[in-house]
Amino acid sequence: MAELVYAAGxxxxxTLVGLFSRAPAEVQKVVRDSCxxxxxxxxxARPDVxxxxxxxxxxxxxxxxxxxxxxxxxAEHSGPHEWFKPWIGCxxxxxxxxxxxxxxxxxxxxxxxxxxxxxRKNLNFDDxxxxxxxxxxxxxxxxxxxxxxxxxxxxPYPDQRRCYAVGxxxxxLIRDDLPAGLRVGLIGSGGLSHEPGxxxxxxxxxxxxxxxxxxCCSGDHRRLLDELTIxxxxxxxxxxxxxxxxxxxxxxxxxxxxxxSFGYAIHKEFxxxxxxxxxxxxxxxxxRG
Amino acid sequence: MAELVYAAGxxxxxTLVGLFSRAPAEVQKVVRDSCxxxxxxxxxARPDVxxxxxxxxxxxxxxxxxxxxxxxxxAEHSGPHEWFKPWIGCxxxxxxxxxxxxxxxxxxxxxxxxxxxxxRKNLNFDDxxxxxxxxxxxxxxxxxxxxxxxxxxxxPYPDQRRCYAVGxxxxxLIRDDLPAGLRVGLIGSGGLSHEPGxxxxxxxxxxxxxxxxxxCCSGDHRRLLDELTIxxxxxxxxxxxxxxxxxxxxxxxxxxxxxxSFGYAIHKEFxxxxxxxxxxxxxxxxxRG
Amino acid sequence: xxxxxxxxPTLAAHDLVQDLKWDPELRQQFEKDEGSVxxxxxxxxxxxxxxxxRDFRKLYDLGFHPYLGGQLARLxxxxxxxxxxxxxxxxxxxxxxxx
Amino acid sequence: xxxxxxxxPTLAAHDLVQDLKWDPELRQQFEKDEGSVxxxxxxxxxxxxxxxxRDFRKLYDLGFHPYLGGQLARLxxxxxxxxxxxxxxxxxxxxxxxx
Ligand SMILES: [Fe+3]
Ligand SMILES: [Fe+3]
Numbered sequence: 156m157a158e159l160v161y162a163a164g165x166x167x168x169x170t171l172v173g174l175f176s177r178a179p180a181e182v183q184k185v186v187r188d189s190c191x192x193x194x195x196x197x198x199x200a201r202p203d204v205x206x207x208x209x210x211x212x213x214x215x216x217x218x219x220x221x222x223x224x225x226x227x228x229x230a231e232h233s234g235p236h237e238w239f240k241p242w243i244g245c246x247x248x249x250x251x252x253x254x255x256x257x258x259x260x261x262x263x264x265x266x267x268x269x270x271x272x273x274x275r276k277n278l279n280f281d282d283x284x285x286x287x288x289x290x291x292x293x294x295x296x297x298x299x300x301x302x303x304x305x306x307x308x309x310x311p312y313p314d315q316r317r318c319y320a321v322g323x324x325x326x327x328l329i330r331d332d333l334p335a336g337l338r339v340g341l342i343g344s345g346g347l348s349h350e351p352g353x354x355x356x357x358x359x360x361x362x363x364x365x366x367x368x369x370x371c372c373s374g375d376h377r378r379l380l381d382e383l384t385i386x387x388x389x390x391x392x393x394x395x396x397x398x399x400x401x402x403x404x405x406x407x408x409x410x411x412x413x414x415x416s417f418g419y420a421i422h423k424e425f426x427x428x429x430x431x432x433x434x435x436x437x438x439x440x441x442x443r444g
Numbered sequence: 445m446a447e448l449v450y451a452a453g454x455x456x457x458x459t460l461v462g463l464f465s466r467a468p469a470e471v472q473k474v475v476r477d478s479c480x481x482x483x484x485x486x487x488x489a490r491p492d493v494x495x496x497x498x499x500x501x502x503x504x505x506x507x508x509x510x511x512x513x514x515x516x517x518x519a520e521h522s523g524p525h526e527w528f529k530p531w532i533g534c535x536x537x538x539x540x541x542x543x544x545x546x547x548x549x550x551x552x553x554x555x556x557x558x559x560x561x562x563x564r565k566n567l568n569f570d571d572x573x574x575x576x577x578x579x580x581x582x583x584x585x586x587x588x589x590x591x592x593x594x595x596x597x598x599x600p601y602p603d604q605r606r607c608y609a610v611g612x613x614x615x616x617l618i619r620d621d622l623p624a625g626l627r628v629g630l631i632g633s634g635g636l637s638h639e640p641g642x643x644x645x646x647x648x649x650x651x652x653x654x655x656x657x658x659x660c661c662s663g664d665h666r667r668l669l670d671e672l673t674i675x676x677x678x679x680x681x682x683x684x685x686x687x688x689x690x691x692x693x694x695x696x697x698x699x700x701x702x703x704x705s706f707g708y709a710i711h712k713e714f715x716x717x718x719x720x721x722x723x724x725x726x727x728x729x730x731x732r733g
Numbered sequence: 734x735x736x737x738x739x740x741x742p743t744l745a746a747h748d749l750v751q752d753l754k755w756d757p758e759l760r761q762q763f764e765k766d767e768g769s770v771x772x773x774x775x776x777x778x779x780x781x782x783x784x785x786x787r788d789f790r791k792l793y794d795l796g797f798h799p800y801l802g803g804q805l806a807r808l809x810x811x812x813x814x815x816x817x818x819x820x821x822x823x824x825x826x827x828x829x830x831x832x
Numbered sequence: 833x834x835x836x837x838x839x840x841p842t843l844a845a846h847d848l849v850q851d852l853k854w855d856p857e858l859r860q861q862f863e864k865d866e867g868s869v870x871x872x873x874x875x876x877x878x879x880x881x882x883x884x885x886r887d888f889r890k891l892y893d894l895g896f897h898p899y900l901g902g903q904l905a906r907l908x909x910x911x912x913x914x915x916x917x918x919x920x921x922x923x924x925x926x927x928x929x930x931x
Pocket of ligand 1: 168
């Protein structure tokens with residue numbers, strides 16, 4: 156019976172690193188405040204392991220064999236992948252992995268009827284894991300990381316209801332399969348609205364983003380599941396906004412809890428809406444209520 | 445608007461080839477009669493292409509990355525895979541493939557929300573495709589083959605309802621996506637009851653097998669879906685009987701139609717119950733009714 | 734909306750972009766002699782032409798995955814922070830027909 | 833029934849059997865010097881011991897996939913039509929504790 160001690164949803168736009176210094180002061184402030192708050196809460200929560208759900212940007216698998224979920228089981232997770240390095244413009248990192256938790260995750264999801272792929276070798280990390288890692292210095296903190304790369308863009312991919320169910324299975328797994336006393340944190344990495352590779356590459360859907368952040372903070376998961384459809388996310392930026400499904404996995408795991416957001420920034424050059432949420436789970440065992 | 449002209453369910457026990465000559469005369473007769481009838485109907489139906497659903501016996505993918513379905517897109521399908529050759533004891537073959545239909549299948553299933561993997565190279569064929577191919581001389585007949593290797597044994601795998609839905613999508617795809625005038629046949633390859641690798645390796649569940657063959661012939665798909673559960677198949681031989689899910693895909697595609705069986709053989713040394721069914725679809729477009 | 738309406742997972746150009754990302758040598762060759770790299774892939778004539786003409790609109794209409802489209806643009810126009818801006822602008826103007 | 837109750841997809845022995853099927857050279861080495869092949873895989877101690885002792889019961893209790901169990905038996909006891917009969921019998925007697 157492990158304990159769920161931390162849960163957050165954060166964006167991973169590479170421009171948050173590479174174009175940060177060129178952004179207006181008020182935009183920089185939102186990014187900085189969000190990171191500071193997230194890191195402070197993380198340090199206070201002292202998780203032993205962070206399970207990070209983040210979409211793969213077609214960096215590990217071909218379209219002809221694209222998994223819904225891919226668990227990184229390596230003892231260390233190094234990145235970014237060579238080709239993504241200049242693009243993100245971020246430093247190298249090597250975060251501690253947790254093979255035992257990764258294996259328990261693979262085993263436990265299999266047992267619960269959820270197909271995941273798993274890989275012992277170092278995965279190719281693009282912005283998905285790299286940006287949160289360097290923004291929060293995860294590799295320098297005393298926490299182990301288990302990345303789960305999620306398909307949110309190669310059709311067909313799991314929708315909000317399926318992702319929520321995966322989160323519910325994860326909660327059960329944390330409670331029943333992971334060792335007593337283990338402190339577990341969850342991060343959903345992705346979003347907010349953006350359309351990478353599309354004709355609306357510079358489009359940010361402020362209305363959607365603010366609505367989504369409010370919804371996340373409200374803890375109303377019935378509305379979340381009814382309204383955060385793939386169609387709605389596609390309308391707010393095709394192929395990119397659906398990265399928020401990684402946040403839905405986390406919300407499925409923690410159940411209906413209020414969250415807090417640290418502001419919202421809209422900056423066209425980032426090519427992505429920026430905002431983060433953390434949820435109050437500290438000290439509570441995973442599950443609804 | 446292609447036409448569905450042939451549909452059958454057949455077993456692929458390797459012992460049907462390697463141990464055939466040692467089987468009692470009455471067992472040989474059932475096997476021979478079934479093959480003769482299936483081949484006669486096939487020749488009469490004159491399909492241009494046969495889509496063969498058959499489980500992969502862990503011959504193409506690792507357990508850490510196991511697909512539900514894997515489409516063979518090669519222009520030729522050669523087998524058996526080297527290691528399976530002495531075990532099956534069958535001749536080499538090279539069946540014509542159909543890259544265009546295989547691609548349409550991959551594209552059409554993707555569009556219909558069903559994740560399949562696809563491979564352009566020659567797949568590794570074990571008994572799944574090899575046994576039907578040599579028993580029915582598919583490689584010597586004027587028909588192209590598209591193999592779809594199905595996961596029926598690595599948990600979690602698609603259950604009877606999911607497989608039926610895949611079949612329904614397939615029917616729609618044949619009707620709407622494949623070229624007019626194309627004559628399509630379907631084969632589900634697998635079963636009947638057996639427990640490969642289990643302590644009941646020599647167990648054959650005659651009662652289950654006869655019940656299943658009758659059910660297939662009845663065309664009562666509500667009962668099929670309610671009663672042919674994974675638990676029921678596991679009870680009739682763990683890890684092997686569920687190969688019959690390949691037949692369920694075919695039944696999903698043809699809808700509720702009566703079928704005919706060509707007898708049933710039980711021979712312990714075959715380590716598998718033997719029986720086949722063909723369904724009346726000739727001249728009808730796929731779909732219910 | 735609609736970016737995935739024509740999505741065609743069988744396009745060989747998808748594998749081209751994947752391999753270019755994964756293989757620095759292939760990338761070098763692509764820069765030096767693009768045609769010799771394209772020759773290795775079973776591209777349909779229209780697919781190859783769209784790549785040669787940097788016509789992303791046509792490529793997407795054939796069913797190319799837009800995320801790989803963004804990556805292809807970076808492979809062609811530049812993959813560092815500033816190269817990416819160039820790539821995004823080229824991509825958007827090809828898709829919208831404006832420049 | 834119950835063959836999959838303990839199924840553990842993380843066992844390295846699964847990859848061992850897959851590789852042996854796919855790689856004739858590895859198979860030869862496995863026959864000549866089994867230990868040197870087992871060394872290459874991150875087998876848990878109990879997992880390795882079960883393979884060395886041909887203890888399929890123990891291997892299955894650890895969560896080994898029975899279909900790969902049948903194939904492992906053939907890799908050890910024989911893979912032609914008659915070898916398979918030997919393999920099946922050895923496997924069944926290990927699993928049932930009868931011979
Ligand atoms: Fe992203
Ligand atoms: Fe089989």
